[in-house]
Amino acid sequence: MKKMLFILAFLLGTLCTASAGNLLYGPWVHDVDEHGFTVVWVTEKPSLDFVTIAPDDGTAFEAKARPRYYETYCGRRVTGRYHKVRIDSLAPGTAWRYRIVGQVLKDGSPYKMSFGPFRKLSPGKRECVVRTFDASADTCRFSMFNDIHFNDARYTALAKPVDPKKCDFLCLCGDIVSYSRHIDTAAKHSIMPIAEKAEKLPLVFARGNHEGRGIDFYKFGSLFPTSTGTFYYSFRHGPAAFIVLDAGEDKPDSSHEYAGTADYDSYRAEETKWLQEAVKDPAFVSAPVKVCLIHVPTFALKDSWYSQLWITKHWTPILEKAGIDLMLCGHHHKWILSEAGQDGHAYPLLVNSNEDRMDVVISAHSIDIKTFDEKGTLTHSWQKEK
Numbered sequence: 041m042k043k044m045l046f047i048l049a050f051l052l053g054t055l056c057t058a059s060a061g062n063l064l065y066g067p068w069v070h071d072v073d074e075h076g077f078t079v080v081w082v083t084e085k086p087s088l089d090f091v092t093i094a095p096d097d098g099t100a101f102e103a104k105a106r107p108r109y110y111e112t113y114c115g116r117r118v119t120g121r122y123h124k125v126r127i128d129s130l131a132p133g134t135a136w137r138y139r140i141v142g143q144v145l146k147d148g149s150p151y152k153m154s155f156g157p158f159r160k161l162s163p164g165k166r167e168c169v170v171r172t173f174d175a176s177a178d179t180c181r182f183s184m185f186n187d188i189h190f191n192d193a194r195y196t197a198l199a200k201p202v203d204p205k206k207c208d209f210l211c212l213c214g215d216i217v218s219y220s221r222h223i224d225t226a227a228k229h230s231i232m233p234i235a236e237k238a239e240k241l242p243l244v245f246a247r248g249n250h251e252g253r254g255i256d257f258y259k260f261g262s263l264f265p266t267s268t269g270t271f272y273y274s275f276r277h278g279p280a281a282f283i284v285l286d287a288g289e290d291k292p293d294s295s296h297e298y299a300g301t302a303d304y305d306s307y308r309a310e311e312t313k314w315l316q317e318a319v320k321d322p323a324f325v326s327a328p329v330k331v332c333l334i335h336v337p338t339f340a341l342k343d344s345w346y347s348q349l350w351i352t353k354h355w356t357p358i359l360e361k362a363g364i365d366l367m368l369c370g371h372h373h374k375w376i377l378s379e380a381g382q383d384g385h386a387y388p389l390l391v392n393s394n395e396d397r398m399d400v401v402i403s404a405h406s407i408d409i410k411t412f413d414e415k416g417t418l419t420h421s422w423q424k425e426k
């Protein structure tokens with residue numbers, strides 16, 4: 041009898057978990073700053089969800105006693121499948137557990153809208169935790185991935201050794217997927233291979249040229265919301281200030297591959313105006329170390345394509361004048377070290393291979409970079425003393 045009750049309890053538990061399973065992908069965190077972060081997740085069915093948070097201090101979560109954070113649009117809560125909730129007004133360098141609860145939409149009619157019961161979407165097996173950035177931290181540590189191009193197994197293997205206790209964020213430096221025919225597929229391959237790490241570490245997304253491909257390309261903004269609403273933005277953590285840039289597509293807008301859909305010259309012109317102002321921001325100017333994250337490197341090689349030459353011509357002088365210490369890139373699918381003074385730029389530029397993870401540790405006085413392959417073998421290293 042006791043055994044039967046145990047089996048029944050187990051089955052009921054399984055069913056309850058399954059019935060709560062409207063969560064399809066995530067959650068993960070993007071757009072972290074000193075005072076907040078944005079939680080992102082995807083549900084299978086349209087739902088009305090909210091987030092609660094509690095300090096990561098080992099105390100009981102007490103979800104009912106915690107404030108609820110909603111996604112709203114012009115005064116009304118949003119019901120949908122792609123969810124993003126901003127949490128703000130937090131203190132720098134503080135760690136928070138976050139949980140998601142939702143109700144599946146039953147009837148979306150304008151005058152008799154109704155929802156199913158409240159269901160816990162997260163946490164699943166593991167508690168989700170995020171720490172706000174802190175300009176006064178001694179170090180800034182992150183791991184970077186790029187040019188994964190749907191290779192889930194490699195992505196997971198590269199991320200596996202990352203220790204969330206020794207890392208502040210994960211940088212996805214472009215071409216994690218090759219295109220987005222359907223945003224669900226792009227979300228799955230961008231997040232799920234590193235889902236376990238993304239529950240503990242915020243993401244920083246630098247769009248690659250391939251993430252501009254496919255009919256659903258414009259939905260990447262719902263996966264990686266930013267403070268600027270676009271894929272160029274800046275942030276600060278510890279001694280390091282970051283400018284994230286987006287070179288767009290690699291060929292001229294008139295190239296037949298884009299079928300008349302490309303307008304990147306205008307986009308890059310707008311981005312140039314933004315960059316000119318972003319490098320004057322006191323948080324950037326005062327940072328002991330300044331880093332640019334961009335998928336396409338700003339160097340002029342003899343076989344460089346259109347956008348690479350364009351950004352080298354227009355953005356390199358701005359970045360040089362701003363005194364950046366380092367540029368980190370992908371795109372070329374191999375390790376390239378282009379030291380300051382080489383290839384038309386006055387700052388060191390490193391290109392990470394598509395087969396490696398790049399681990400970066402920045403202090404006020406030094407930058408330390410190591411790359412590792414899937415087997416954990418050290419493949420390259422580079423240091424700079426300030």
Ligand SMILES: [Fe+2]
Binds near residue numbers: 214248370371
């Ligand atoms: Fe690329």
